[in-house]
Amino acid sequence: AKIIETHEISKIYKMGTQTVEALKSISIEINKGEYVAFMGPSGSGKSTLMNIIGCLDTPTSGTYILNNHNVSDLTENELAEIRNKEIGFVFQTFNLLPRATSLENVALPLIYAGYGKYDREDMAMEALNNVGLADRAGHKPNELSGGQRQRVAIARALVNNPSIILADEPTGNLDSKTSYDIMDLFQQLHDKGNTIIMVTHEDDIAHYAHRIIRLRDGLVETDVVNDSVTRSN
């Protein structure tokens, strides 16, 4: 089943008299359960495309359908609602609240979703358990290693049971060993049926994905299924 469908989406940024065509005509389809890496040089449009897919921004023209919702022309409020329901974000810089514990950080999206305190704690604990960090529930970010912080961020992305996990350079601030541990975790999430889309500029990280889409100058340059990856499903 298709979870993402873009039809000839473009994005034009206007700055004074200058215009930048960040995306020219992007048509891609991503099925539920796929694990996709976006690659491409700086300025090729990766962030712009991720922002549109993540419902942080809308295209200038073309259509974007996310999990059967046409999100091309929604208002800010409607976009925010879909974003909270459908998307789990993972960032290079983790973006955790420094004064909050792991459990509190993971539970945060559930406050916006309207869950009560006990449900929030149960769900956050389960998400921490899923990333192997149940024993760090009471720790604050500065009491955790980089890899553990990223696991907390991944638990937070998962806690709402989103349709898609969007990860922007998820290993960008981690050493190699820790990066591969995080990629092993993504592999487990993929094996469980999660849909994962990540941006990376590192070939050995992109290799973990089962499909690599390369952008160049706002266009899809190549879109390749990565057959060298051993499939477990």
Ligand code: ADP
């Ligand atoms: P990438 O993530 O691959 O580095 P971006 O999507 O950030 O690429 O940028 C694509 C193009 O759009 C670049 O030329 C960039 O300068 C331009 N761009 C991105 N965001 C903005 C913005 N908010 N305003 C103006 N131009 C932008």
Ligand code: ADP
């Ligand atoms: P090959 O191309 O020799 O078949 P791959 O490079 O595709 O092998 O990787 C084989 C397995 O190792 C894959 O499951 C991949 O996710 C994983 N992998 C890829 N690069 C690295 C790396 N640098 N360190 C650890 N594991 C990796």
